[in-house]
Amino acid sequence: xxxxxxxxxxxxxxxxxxxxxxxxxxxxxxxxxxxxxxxxxxxxxxxxxxxxxxxxxxxxxxxxxxxxxxxxxxxxxxxxxxxxxxxxxxxxxxxxxxxxxxxxxxxxxxxxxx
Amino acid sequence: xxxxxxxxxxxxxxxxxxxxxxxxxxxxxxxxxxxxxxxxxxxxxxxxxxxxxxxxxxxxxxxxxxxxxxxxxxxxxxxxxxxxxxxxxxxxxxxxxxxxxxxxxxxxxxxx
Numbered sequence: 001x002x003x004x005x006x007x008x009x010x011x012x013x014x015x016x017x018x019x020x021x022x023x024x025x026x027x028x029x030x031x032x033x034x035x036x037x038x039x040x041x042x043x044x045x046x047x048x049x050x051x052x053x054x055x056x057x058x059x060x061x062x063x064x065x066x067x068x069x070x071x072x073x074x075x076x077x078x079x080x081x082x083x084x085x086x087x088x089x090x091x092x093x094x095x096x097x098x099x100x101x102x103x104x105x106x107x108x109x110x111x112x113x114x
Numbered sequence: 115x116x117x118x119x120x121x122x123x124x125x126x127x128x129x130x131x132x133x134x135x136x137x138x139x140x141x142x143x144x145x146x147x148x149x150x151x152x153x154x155x156x157x158x159x160x161x162x163x164x165x166x167x168x169x170x171x172x173x174x175x176x177x178x179x180x181x182x183x184x185x186x187x188x189x190x191x192x193x194x195x196x197x198x199x200x201x202x203x204x205x206x207x208x209x210x211x212x213x214x215x216x217x218x219x220x221x222x223x224x225x226x
Contacts, residue, residue, distance in 0.1 A: 004157075033213060042118075042218040043158075043204065050211075058213065090157055099208030100146040100165060105157030 003027050006091050006106035013081055014114055021076045021109045023091035032074040033103070035090040036060060043090065049074055081113045116141040116207045118217035126223040127195050135190040135220050137205030146208035147188040149179055152219075153201045161203075164188065175199070200224045 004025040013019055025032065030051045035043040045058030049068040063085075064078050074093075078085055088110050092103040117140045127133055139145060146165055150158040162173025169181040179190045188205060202221050206214040 035216075043216040045213050045215075048213050059215075092157070097211050099210050099212050099214065101208075102148075102160045102163065103150075103158070103214065105159070107155070107157050 004091060004093055004104050004106045006089075006109050008109060009107065010110045010112075012112045012114065015080075015082055017081050017113075019078050019081055019111075021078075021089055021091075021111070023074045023076070023106060024072050025074075025093045025104070026072060027093065027095070027104065028071060029093035029095045029104070030071065031094045031101075032068065033092045033094075034058075034064075034066060034074070034076050035092065036062070037088045037090055037108070047076065081111075083113045086111060086113050116145055116209050116212075116215050118205050118207050118215055120203075120205055120217035120220050122220045123218070124221045124223065126225060129197050129224050129226055130194050133190075133192045133195045133199070133222070135203050135205075135222070137188045137190065137217060138186050139188060139205075139207045140186065141207060141209055143209070144183070147179075147181060148206040148208065148214065149173065149177070149188075149190050150204045150206060150216075151175075151201050152204065158204060161190070195222075195224055197224045197226070 007022045033048045044060035046062040047066040049055045090108045091106045094101040119138045148163045149161040152158045204219045205217045208214045
């Protein structure tokens with residue numbers, strides 16, 4: 001059902017590298033989100049966007065940045081990866097009222113920073 | 115701001131037994147309430163949601179949840195668990211046009 005794609009699926013990189021996690025959706029949803037998920041922990045919202053050229057920071061302080069130049073694309077960038085960034089990153093999208101609509105999730109990117 | 119508590123980190127049930135996963139929320143008004151399921155290595159999938167009206171909500175895969183305003187709860191239930199139900203379950207609360215807030219999740223294990 002989900003038409004939201006994340007790449008890469010797994011990524012292992014060294015400290016200090018710049019990386020971009022890709023997220024694309026083909027549903028035309030105006031709202032997109034990035035969540036960080038550690039084992040046994042809740043999903044932490046790190047960035048969200050309610051439309052093109054609109055981005056906001058979430059509840060979790062993050063050293064990452066995002067952009068929303070096209071409706072379907074919402075990449076997340078880490079300028080200098082650190083071991084503390086090791087986590088799973090989930091992208092999601094929705095349409096309508098943010099608090100009341102179903103989220104469609106990608107399969108996630110598991111990032112390991114050595 | 116809204117918040118969610120899932121008191122049980124891990125639950126183990128026998129296949130065929132009934133299941134109840136607990137969820138308590140904090141919000142001043144009636145929120146939007148959701149249950150999502152996450153299978154290993156996958157994103158989250160919506161099981162069911164509550165907006166208003168009937169407080170007993172039916173979802174996919176035989177799950178249901180009951181909204182109890184007096185207890186600020188939205189517990190998830192299933193009368194007979196299948197081995198394929200083993201997964202992580204997340205309760206979430208939404209309000210207005212702000213993004214959903216998720217609980218820490220409850221991991222469900224199913225034994226034969």
